[in-house]
Amino acid sequence: MSVSRARGTRGAGWAWPALVWIVAATLIAATVVLQGVIRPQLAADPLVGGGRLDAPRTAPTPAPVLPGLGTPTRTVDPATLAQTLEGLPREGLGDVAGLVVDATTGAQVYRVGAGVKTPASSMKVLSSVVALDVLGPDARLATRTYLTPTGQVILRGGGDPLLASAHQDAYPHAASLDDLAAVTVDALRARGVTSVALGYDATLFGTPAWNPHWPETFATSVAPITALTVDHARPTPGSWVRSPDPSRLAADAFASRLSAAGIAVTGVAAQATPSDAEQVGEVLSPPVGVVVEHTLAESDNDAAETLLWQVTVARGQSATPTTAAAQLVTELTRLGLWSDGMAVYDANGISAENEVSPDALVGAVRLAVQRPDLRRLLTGLPVAGVSGTLGERFGAADSLAGRGVVRAKTGTIRGVNTLTGYVVTADGQPLAFAFMTSGGAGQTSARAWLDRASSALASCGC
Template identity: 45%
Template sequence: MARQVPGTLPTAIVSAALGIVLAGACVWAAGPWSGGQRVSERHDRVSAAAKPSAAASRDSAAPSSPSPSTRSTGPAHTPAAAALVPVLAGGKPGGTVTGEELAGVLRPLTAAPGLGKHVGVAVADPSSSALLFDDNAGEGFAPASTNKVVTAVAALGALGPDKRLTTRVVRGPDGPAGPAIVLVGGGDPTLSTQAAPADPAWRPAALDDLAAATASALLAKGVNSVTLGYDASLFGGPALNPTWSAGYTDGNVAPVAGLMADEGRARPADELSPRVAEPAAAAAAAFAERLAAHGVKAVGKPAATSASGDQVASVASPRLADLVEHMLTVSDNDLAEALLRQVAIAGGKPATFDGGVAAVRDELTKLGVDLGGLQTVDGSGLSREDRISPAFLVRVLSSAAADDHPDLRAALTGLPVAGFTGTLAEDGRYTSPQSSAGAGLVRAKTGSLTGVVTLAGLVRDNDGQLLVFALMADQAGDTAAARAAVDRMATTLAGCGCGAAG
């Protein structure tokens, strides 16, 4: 049974007079925010057939300066417990909208220009296993980044919302050059060399903090010079999925490694920076620089090794719930692939693409999710060989809203808010006459590859009924037109009751 949070939702939430006011209130309560800035999806407009140019691959999570039209005016973040108000507040258990009503308003929209010939739509009330609307809902589609919803739910189920990823420094065996230490990766790609973000709720672990704590411990023992090794063995290979375009490392994803800083960017402050070939070695070099700044010199070049000594210092990532929210809001490919491997580790499988995919399937089975319609090879949706059905995405979203799975709720609170946060607050989305009424009301994960446009999330309709939906097109001829079409469909659901939509 889907969770019914106490509260009252006005039935006139999509009226033109109150729309933007309610939208702002929804976003204020909803969170999460990404430093108050709009963030692009990481793999939009990437060609799978050829290496893309930097301009072609900017579906990455690059914060852009908010334009004057940016509507984000609320506080930076609110706790997850309050994050679904009013989207999940109150409402009518079971609802009143019918499949016939949905078909009348949605089916004409599936033929919108730009969507192409392969379109799938699934809509359901999460309290029921039956679909309210089914248009090719059982067919497999390239999901693009809506695959991250699957990764998010599996990670929360396998690890729990309070799990943190720890990066450590341990003592190594002393050698001719003297004392040795080893930097040990905990699979946290958000480990940062940068200043703390403006968003007070998003505080990734800082490499400088780890260096400071390490230096303090060493200096207290009279050690001011060490040899430095690094251990990235937590994750196995291959580091890049063989089905990915070679051009993805131009700015969309780094080689997956158990140790990295700044998600492997060659220019850490630039979200669109190309990625380094060896993230672990780059992280160790950055750590050595910071260690020296705190009074301890690392002699020679850091070398790959294994770690087994006593711990010297450590830093921990944000809670897994916060990592999941961040991943979904900004569509973070590196974090998605790291979490896929964390699921594998929790499930006792190799921390590889194959092990992660198998572990995700096992975890979803434990959660009671029917696996029909799920065939993936990665955790981010970058692969064009991924196939997910709209019906499956609806089942996964419904599981995250269920009473018996409260630990999965971050998979919903992390969904971007239409027109306000993350990947739904850019490129003019939810600003047109056909979709602006959905601003602040629709919460959904976007997905984009060249020719692929997807959207999966939740909304309350005009009668207060909670609906989960998945809208997918993987033969889209015009990306902008296809996005406008799926945004209009989601907005139509918000206006359902259902004759008010059109």
Template identity: 40%
Template sequence: MVLVERRVWRAARPRLARVEQAVVPRLARAARAVRPRSGRFTTPQLTGVAALLGLALAAGLVTAAGPWDSAGQRTAERDRATAWDREGGADHGGGSGATGDAPAPAPSAASVLAALGAVTGDTGPQTPAGLTHVLDPLLRDASLGPRRSAVVLDVASGRRLYAKGADDALTPASTTKIATAVAVLSAAGPDHRFTTRAMLEPGGDKLVLVGGGDPTLTAREKADGASLRTLAEKTATALKQRHVTSVALSYDTSLFAGKALHPIGVNPNLAEVTALMADEGRADAATSGPADRVPDPAADAARTFGDLLGRHGIKTSAPRAAKATPHARTVAFAQSPPLSAVVERMLTTSDNDIAEALARQTALATGGRPSFDGGGAAIAAQLKKLGLPLKGAHFGDGSGLNRDDRTTAGLLTALLATAGSPAHPELRTVLTGLPVAGFTGTLSDRYEDDAQRFGIGVVRAKTGSLTGVNALAGTVVDTEGRLMAFAFLTDGSMDQTTARAALDRMAAALAHCGCR
């Protein structure tokens, strides 16, 4: 515990003074804003103001320290799970369950969201000359390979502070997921949910399990997405109410189009992409990360559904593929968490199955063809609508597993800046879903040596790794409390471990240098 507390203090100490400078003037302004016309506060009013200011100060201190609780424990993973239970949303989006003008932020997002509004003008920003002095030697690290590019910009102002090869189109690997996240959130809305339906055909003896393209559907007892078990229970209840105890079971995957197998072929990082699957088609549903996948995820999900119906007294035939007719009626359904939470999970864990489903959902939301090519085209079209720099960019998929994908460091930082823009609150979970250095997702086991430790808790970034390709793109809160977006793309490295470490040192340098 002592070591954890020291680690927390080392990371927090450079920021505490800056937090005081940023927060105290704002607290004074808040107090003046609520002062009664008489100039005097009653006791209840004083209590309320004190509570307001105390909460604001506490939030500032948490922002400085990163995602720790008062005992020095990591909280971001716990809070990420909480985000899955947020209410709101509807089958076809539109925000029927949302409150206010923006989706609720993830509970672990304090440092990002506070930094978006923390700049007071009392301190100077990083300067291009200062960043060049610090980053140029790090970018020249031979372990990164012969092709490399980097961009850093200030999110609040949009000013580019550093650029090397900003418009060079390189293989982005999993940083592609940032583009996928922006595209699907802007197209479908953060409250949108995906729906899996049990539909009964006229006559009452034919049941169709209709896939809604929900990558969160699970048959696990403890569901962290839409529950196939609950859907089976509700379906059985509805059938018994109609005095039906035996059905011919079929399944409908017609929502998605094109080839289901990714161009890279059979791979433990991705199942066949289909509108119906449970537990991402894993042969062992209890596993996570790379794992063997079943050859037909839709058929496997339907068989599992049939078995679950049997436990509730409904006999079923062996399931077969068949499209539901226009006359079929929904008897039960299961919905995913809000899209904002699904996006956060996809980014934090770099989930390829979710990413490919979201690319197709982008196509569906915009009238495109929900296939690999159609999803990529829909992502590009949606980013174009947002006015983002697409020169040289190509999206052959939504996950970044396709080595033909191309993007630029300039586009990645523009995506991040757009997600932080007040004009696009619907995109905020693109920032809050990024892994936290030293704490969550694909950055949980990084930032451990002395040259990287300054990034712990204040660097949030999407990783990208293919053979020879290493990328890192995200945000960092600097010593002034400012939020910067960065993107580092490299190609041709011979050693992935050393290349990752070099990228981590660059991000940590942004957090620590105070470059002017």
């Protein structure tokens, strides 16, 4: 048995090297075949290109499935569109002024009525485009704290309309007094400060804070405009009630946070920031572009007005209702959005004395189409049947075609209903539009026609 095992071992000594050589020869032969026979076939394959397996080329980019925004398959015929819109039911509608243009070329495709009309909250389209143009979409608004040489803390408002009391995790991630108090307390502790008097500074804006062109009945729809406000000046978040003194409300909320963190607050009073005060804390608003989106989607009256006051300050003026309205006229004129007969008294459209033309509203939308820095105007417009102030509309059978397609800013005050925005037709043509109604049987009839008319644009294959 031992001899037999010895012979088997000697046989393996020459068998394994032979097997290795056989395998190696087979691999070499296969490589030759691949290079000499298969490679020419791969070279002819458009998906492989030159036949190189070590660096294959990607497949060519497929042709676009949808036409580009600027290349509609068919453009709207003005006569056909006029027939469509004028054929819509108008029971109880009242007077109408409207304009529809190609959003890229500006060519008019429909007009009804003439002159100027009250825009209501469609006014926010004009003030928002001005805010984006002057302030820039990336600018942020700062709320700061300072420590004076005498040991007083100053809370200085920077005109942030979205400033919240509690920390905000949810979009748009508004700045908060919680966050500002945390960094301020850290700075005070590092300096050994345990007790302070709190001053609050809202001098970035002037007075009066309440626009005299606003009826008192809107006191729950907008707060007095100040540079320091929190939670939209609502003492109880979510409540309709607004504080008549938003700055003091914010200061008291901040004082309570300092106290809760162990910093004794000996008093709270209005106080301008001394020039020798040291900054100890800062929180920043979302970018102005995001604030504009919020303003348009939610029809935020406070934010719209505050942004215009920021524009007025940026232009070197003291911000008041009168100077802000005058600045808006100046900026709209500069942007080519002023028409004869127009008059503006605020940025949010609460004043029934505002009068603007459909041309100005449509022109603002077209500017946003043309200029990337104004694009937040478009992305902020509510989506029909989906978001913002259009979320509960476009549910009737004759307006379903507009759901998810029409993007527009609503406007509603007593006797006035408007809709301003844009839509891409069924044939791919982008249209900018403004429809303005007044009088008539009431809001229900007007809104039904506005939804109907804008949906007709969306479904237009005319």
